[in-house]
Amino acid sequence: MAGRRWRALGDFNSAAAPTRGRFPNTFYATKNGKPDGTPTTTQLSGFALDYMIASDQLKDLDVSTTGRNGNSDHFPVRFTPRNTAACGSDWSQPTRYNYDAAVRLAARAEQDACGPPPAVVSMGDSYISGEAGRARRDGGPGTAPASATGSAWGTDRAAVNCNGDESVCDHNPSKVYGDTSYDKGSGCDRSDSAEIRGLTVDGVPLERRSNIACSGVTTDNVTTTGFKGRRPQIDDLRDIARDNEVRPVVLSIGGNDLKFADILQDCVKAYFYPSLFNKGCRGAKEKELADGLDPARAKVVKSVEAIRNVLREAGQEDGSYQIVLQSYPNPLPLGRDYRAPENAPVPPANYSRYLSGGCPFLDADSDWAHSSVVPRISAMLRGAANEAGVSFLDLQDAFAGHELCSRTTRQAGPYSEAVAAVRACESEGRAASGRSEAVEQGVDDDVRRLTGTQLGHLP
Structure with a gap:
């Protein structure tokens, strides 16, 4: 794996936020949709255990969750490129990671003359x-x-x-x-x-x-x-x-x-x-x-x-x-x-x-x-x-x-x-x-x- 990019996704049986302290490129859904927000619960125990760890900072990434867990004790977590359409309407608003400059500039251009707050x-x-x-x-x-x-x-x-x-x-x-x-x-x-x-x-x-x-x-x-x-x-x-x-x-x-x-x-x-x-x-x-x-x-x-x-x-x-x-x-x-x-x-x-x-x-x-x-x-x-x-x-x-x-x-x-x-x-x-x-x-x-x-x- 040396010198190659990698991603690991799944149930890590370890809380998401402390993991990011050890592995900065840790990506998970949050309650307020912002990367520094409180992690969204992904397991019936009330903990956020399901997320992604990567070798590098991923750009234009959306992470969302849904309450449809079937008979599992975990809730699904979805990792997609930005603004990818979801199958169903019950996925949460995505937590957005590292949108690139072109995307941000386009968003600014769409706002009114007053610009971003x-x-x-x-x-x-x-x-x-x-x-x-x-x-x-x-x-x-x-x-x-x-x-x-x-x-x-x-x-x-x-x-x-x-x-x-x-x-x-x-x-x-x-x-x-x-x-x-x-x-x-x-x-x-x-x-x-x-x-x-x-x-x-x-x-x-x-x-x-x-x-x-x-x-x-x-x-x-x-x-x-x-x-x-x-x-x-x-x-x-x-x-x-x-x-x-x-x-x-x-x-x-x-x-x-x-x-x-x-x-x-x-x-x-x-x-x-x-x-x-x-x-x-x-x-x-x-x-x-x-x-x-x-x-x-x-x-x-x-x-x-x-x-x-x-x-x-x-x-x-x-x-x-x-x-x-x-x-x-x-x-x-x-x-x-x-x-x-x-x-x-x-x-x-x-x-x-x-x-x-x-x-x-x-x-x-x-x-x-x-x-x-x-x-x-x-x-x-x-x-x-x-x-x-x-x-x-x-x-x-x-x-x-x-x-x-x-x-x-x-x-x-x-x-x-x-x-x-x-x-x-x-x-x-x-x-x-x-x-x-x-x-x-x-x-x-x-x-x-x-x-x-x-x-x-x-x-």
Whole structure:
């Protein structure tokens, strides 16, 4: 079979969506007719077990199902070239895969003078997917004390079925992340307060703002490799561009290629175990970061070029859309700007900064992350944007004065101003802040305004 094209169809006794994570060229019928939709049940057990795996991306493919299963415990699945007439009227509307540019252009020509409806797309990693939208108590920015079992004084948006004072609650992350929740869904953590949800773009209602970002992705997961049971994001963009005129695509990517989360984890370890990290996390991670910047830049450029190629394939001219590459905010303050003193663990052990605010970072490591790591990542992304010829949105100072455990912020508590602000927002029927720090709702709004301003140059 080496070097030859192949297709395998049938009952794989394995769920369709996770299979696509391992084999990107997996084709199945979906409930909404879109390739990234929820797989249609093909077996009486309620699972989607019948589909096709191919050696390559098939073009102009329709996949549909019917409820006529005879005495079988499986339902028939039909794979045909596009628009092939069905024998009978009880086949589902087809899920359409990879219609070529000529087909899409013809469809556009058949529409009225207004053309296809405009759409906005956000792609990339957890920062733009909106992972922090819950204000989770499991280590995210603005985290409430780990001992909080209720609504974290009104800041945990996943809290449900609370008692009178909200000291005890059940928690339903799907309330915030829908079917992408980390507890029961895909783990992409696309929240209802993600950046794209708060944008104001003329003529683009909420239902045409597509958040296809996913927590944890690298540049490879944007361009070539499935992740968490989903296809590469570029394939999702291809399907959106088939039926819509994509105006802007906002991309946040590169941080996971550089293992930024691992850097912060080593900084935490350096706080608790200084004997193992004599130079703090900088000593353990500086060389790896420095060596990774140029390769990450090349992969970011490749991601941008893949986005541009998909939009060109869909028949869009380069001047009809905008690609915006954004950087990352600085999560930590300078060492001198923490609310609590460092008190690194030296005899007698004293974890003041951690115990009083949940921020186990040494001053020297915070200074390195704030003044060196994030600026160099931003500079790398700016260089990638310039090389690829797209817009750059620099967010490294978006949290200035509002960083984690900064002296200019306050952690949520029984009598904090954050609770009063949340209650006021709720009483007026507006969405409350998704973060524990009292100022971070304003920060979220500022990021959305920055993105909206960047998109204001659209034709």
